[in-house]
Amino acid sequence: MTDSKNNNFLQSIPSGDSGGSTLFEKIWHQHIIKTIENGPSVLYIDKHFIHEVTSPQAFNGLNSRGIKVFRPAQTIATADHNVPTVNQHLPIKEELSRLQVEALKKNCEEHQVELYGLGHPFQGIVHVIGPELGITQPGMTIVCGDSHTSTHGAFGAIAFGIGTSEVEMVMATQCLLQTKPRLMRIVVEGKLKRGVVSKDIVLYILSMISSSGATGYAVEFAGSAIRDLSMEARMTICNMSIEMGARCGLIAPDETTFSYMKGKLFAPGQSQWDKKIEQWKTLYSDANSTFDKEIFIDAEAIEPWITYGTNPGMGIGISGHIPSLHEIEDKEKPSFEKSLKYMGLQAGNSIIGQKVDYVFIGSCTNSRIEDLRMVASFVKGKKKAEGVEVWIVPGSQQVEKQARAEGIHKVFEEAGFVLRQPGCSACLGMNEDKIPAGKYCISTSNRNFEGRQGPNARTFLASPLSAAAAAITGVVTDVRALMDEQQLEIAINN
Amino acid sequence: MSRAINRITSTAVPINMENIDTDQIIPARFLKGTSRDGFGKNLFRDWRYANDDEAQPKKDFVLNNPRYSGKILVAAKNFGCGSSREHAAWAIKDAGFDVVVSSFFADIFKNNAQNNFLVPVQVSEIFLQKIFLAIENDNKVILEVSVANQTITLTATGEKENFEINPYKKTCLLNGYDDIDYLLSIKKDIEEYELSR
Ligand code: SF4
Numbered sequence: 001m002t003d004s005k006n007n008n009f010l011q012s013i014p015s016g017d018s019g020g021s022t023l024f025e026k027i028w029h030q031h032i033i034k035t036i037e038n039g040p041s042v043l044y045i046d047k048h049f050i051h052e053v054t055s056p057q058a059f060n061g062l063n064s065r066g067i068k069v070f071r072p073a074q075t076i077a078t079a080d081h082n083v084p085t086v087n088q089h090l091p092i093k094e095e096l097s098r099l100q101v102e103a104l105k106k107n108c109e110e111h112q113v114e115l116y117g118l119g120h121p122f123q124g125i126v127h128v129i130g131p132e133l134g135i136t137q138p139g140m141t142i143v144c145g146d147s148h149t150s151t152h153g154a155f156g157a158i159a160f161g162i163g164t165s166e167v168e169m170v171m172a173t174q175c176l177l178q179t180k181p182r183l184m185r186i187v188v189e190g191k192l193k194r195g196v197v198s199k200d201i202v203l204y205i206l207s208m209i210s211s212s213g214a215t216g217y218a219v220e221f222a223g224s225a226i227r228d229l230s231m232e233a234r235m236t237i238c239n240m241s242i243e244m245g246a247r248c249g250l251i252a253p254d255e256t257t258f259s260y261m262k263g264k265l266f267a268p269g270q271s272q273w274d275k276k277i278e279q280w281k282t283l284y285s286d287a288n289s290t291f292d293k294e295i296f297i298d299a300e301a302i303e304p305w306i307t308y309g310t311n312p313g314m315g316i317g318i319s320g321h322i323p324s325l326h327e328i329e330d331k332e333k334p335s336f337e338k339s340l341k342y343m344g345l346q347a348g349n350s351i352i353g354q355k356v357d358y359v360f361i362g363s364c365t366n367s368r369i370e371d372l373r374m375v376a377s378f379v380k381g382k383k384k385a386e387g388v389e390v391w392i393v394p395g396s397q398q399v400e401k402q403a404r405a406e407g408i409h410k411v412f413e414e415a416g417f418v419l420r421q422p423g424c425s426a427c428l429g430m431n432e433d434k435i436p437a438g439k440y441c442i443s444t445s446n447r448n449f450e451g452r453q454g455p456n457a458r459t460f461l462a463s464p465l466s467a468a469a470a471a472i473t474g475v476v477t478d479v480r481a482l483m484d485e486q487q488l489e490i491a492i493n494n
Numbered sequence: 495m496s497r498a499i500n501r502i503t504s505t506a507v508p509i510n511m512e513n514i515d516t517d518q519i520i521p522a523r524f525l526k527g528t529s530r531d532g533f534g535k536n537l538f539r540d541w542r543y544a545n546d547d548e549a550q551p552k553k554d555f556v557l558n559n560p561r562y563s564g565k566i567l568v569a570a571k572n573f574g575c576g577s578s579r580e581h582a583a584w585a586i587k588d589a590g591f592d593v594v595v596s597s598f599f600a601d602i603f604k605n606n607a608q609n610n611f612l613v614p615v616q617v618s619e620i621f622l623q624k625i626f627l628a629i630e631n632d633n634k635v636i637l638e639v640s641v642a643n644q645t646i647t648l649t650a651t652g653e654k655e656n657f658e659i660n661p662y663k664k665t666c667l668l669n670g671y672d673d674i675d676y677l678l679s680i681k682k683d684i685e686e687y688e689l690s691r
Contacts, residue, residue: 057580161602177676
């Protein structure tokens with residue numbers, strides 16, 4: 001949480017040209033068109049995802065310049081941030097939300113951009129649909145006007161969030177002006193303990209390096225614990241690289257990546273497949289490549305992790321305690337105290353047993369089918385605690401469809417959980433899915449900022465397993481205490 | 495009106511808080527506009543008003559304190575982290591600021607700010623604390639920022655620090671150019687690159 005903690009984990013590597021290239025550099029160099037002297041480089045963008053909230057001003061910009069989207073076939077649109085998660089077949093009630101969604105539709109029509117809007121079988125959170133449709137591929141450059149674009153880096157792609165002016169640039173020219181970030185590698189070695197999943201890894205890293213610990217860096221995640229993760233679990237890690245301040249996060253593609261992609265709708269077809277695999281296999285950091293910074297993490301030191309404060313770097317192990325004031329550096333005391341006051345928590349207290357009012361399982365961090373399966377396998381035969389409201393919001397239409405096909409919705413129903421329709425929902429509280437003021441929500445999303453889930457809402461970030469455990473008990477709970485042997489096995493690798 | 499920006503001389507508004515994220519700068523529920531204008535009135539919305547009610551300004555928040563005003567916003571480390579929403583830069587600019595001073599900026603925010611001719615001035619932690627102290631002692635203290643010279647000065651004492659700015663971005667700010675103009679001008683190169691792949 002504090003900068004001084006870093007020293008134990010950081011090992012600076014002298015930069016020098018050793019000849020090898022990192023994964024990031026390989027992709028970067030393939031996409032640079034030219035470099036302005038003493039300035040940024042012109043980076044070519046392979047795929048551009050857009051959504052209703054950060055695109056309207058960019059389309060206006062194009063229209064006022066009298067130009068069209070340059071490469072509409074490389075642009076994919078969906079409506080996710082601001083859509084209702086109930087009754088999606090009815091007109092959107094909230095007028096401003098409806099206007100944004102309508103503007104997207106009109107803009108996409110005018111500019112011939114494919115739109116997976118409400119009601120479309122491919123609609124969903126932009127970072128969930130890209131991978132599940134096979135649009136996201138190794139070696140690509142991918143951008144979107146949303147900071148969690150880093151998710152797509154799990155496939156070995158350079159993927160990052162951009163502002164609306166940049167959305168306009170990519171629409172106009174399929175390019176961006178970018179300076180090369182510094183490079184960091186975070187190596188997680190060893191076997192995860194039982195009950196610990198990928199969300200815990202990334203929350204743990206955040207607590208170690210802080211929410212600005214990787215600002216200015218592209219971060220590659222490596223090591224045996226990362227390799228052992230499924231594709232969806234890897235996405236959870238890359239998703240939250242932005243929470244460390246990183247420009248992007250990426251993981252070298254391997255057999256796990258290839259077998260996930262095979263057969264996906266927009267993945268390369270049979271005739272192209274072998275050739276593509278050959279190319280993708282070259283995407284890794286050479287043994288003699290160098291990073292500006294490396295961090296080593298022991299997977300066995302990680303337990304189920306949870307945040308207690310108002311930035312994602314303020315986390316603790318579930319069995320730990322909220323730091324006492326004397327453990328906090330002077331400079332950070334005002335923010336720390338403001339945070340705890342907002343959260344209504346006491347310094348030095350344990351977090352287990354803290355009351356929870358809402359449980360939100362969703363967002364581009366943890367709303368994929370594996371997340372829902374993990375939760376279902378844990379709650380099967382259990383019931384939610386009295387007074388707790390549990391929302392499960394699938395990441396996409398396809399995730400929802402799959403969950404229903406597997407009977408997962410029944411498990412949720414029996415447990416008293418509500419399965420809603422796909423969208424960003426309570427991750428950012430932009431639609432009506434808001435957590436009421438003063439209430440506590442354990443959430444599988446990625447941000448616990450003040451007001452993120454609604455004015456004065458209080459957020460604990462945790463894994464889907466920890467969220468499910470709290471749903472059953474009504475308080476923050478160490479999920480390991482509630483799991484039987486078989487469930488613990490299922491959790492591993494997720 | 496030219497967007498070009500060089501010398502800003504003004505009093506400053508201090509928010510001595512670290513890790514100010516873009517959800518604080520402008521909460522998501524105010525991102526529903528489809529133009530770039532009008533976001534200023536919701537700048538720091540939830541810090542500014544109690545119970546989400548404009549009739550209930552929070553007295554202890556600096557934007558509600560008539561003693562502080564100006565074109566320069568001064569904030570502590572890691573300003574603009576979190577969501578990529580450019581609405582954060584629009585809101586700050588729309589509220590009348592031309593400069594944000596901090597000891598550290600989040601990446602995306604910095605780009606967004608520059609693309610909107612809002613100058614992010616990154617100073618050392620020591621100089622930042624000096625500025626906070628100077629404003630605390632005298633709310634009318636004048637800061638001067640020069641993009642051309644890449645300097646920020648506390649005019650009362652003449653204390654000064656240089657700040658970094660990419661030479662390309664500097665040219666853009668000083669002349670009111672934007673990246674899109676440049677990228678459109680090299681379209682031929684882009685098409686050639688596409689053919690060469
Ligand atoms: S789920 Fe949350 S973090 Fe993800 S894209 Fe939607 S709003 Fe952003």
